[in-house]
Amino acid sequence: MSERDQDIFFCDLKRLDWDDYFKDHFLGVRQYILKDPPSTLSEALKKYNRLYWLHQTTKLVISLTVMRMFWSIISFMILFISGA
Incomplete structure (x- = not known):
């Protein structure tokens, strides 16, 4: 230019x-x-915050469930191996 x-x-x-x-x-x-319209911005932010925390909570629950499943599998394998 x-x-x-x-x-x-x-x-x-x-x-x-x-x-x-x-x-x-x-x-x-x-x-x-x-x-x-710009007047709905505060409602949209409230909805965004609710959805954000719902998403974070869902991720936490899924992560804890997967970790619990792995812990159960590993514990079972340790008991199986030590008992054999």
């Missing part, structure tokens, strides 16, 4: 504030693509 074009159009990505960019990006997607 020429110097004049670089002065007119912002093109230095090192100086871009990525937090502001993504905040504006997601708000624009909500408003113009999903057709959600």
Whole structure:
């Protein structure tokens, strides 16, 4: 790009504030693509938080169940090997 074009159009990505960019990006997607009015943002954040914690809880329960299954299998194998 020429110097004049670089002065007119912002093109230095090192100086871009990525937090502001993504905040504006997601708000624009909500408003113009999903057709959600900005007034529903607080409800959407509440729903997001509930779903986030539900997801974390589900992962924890599944992880503990898998660990318990492995522990049972390993304990059985140790008892089987030591008893033989």
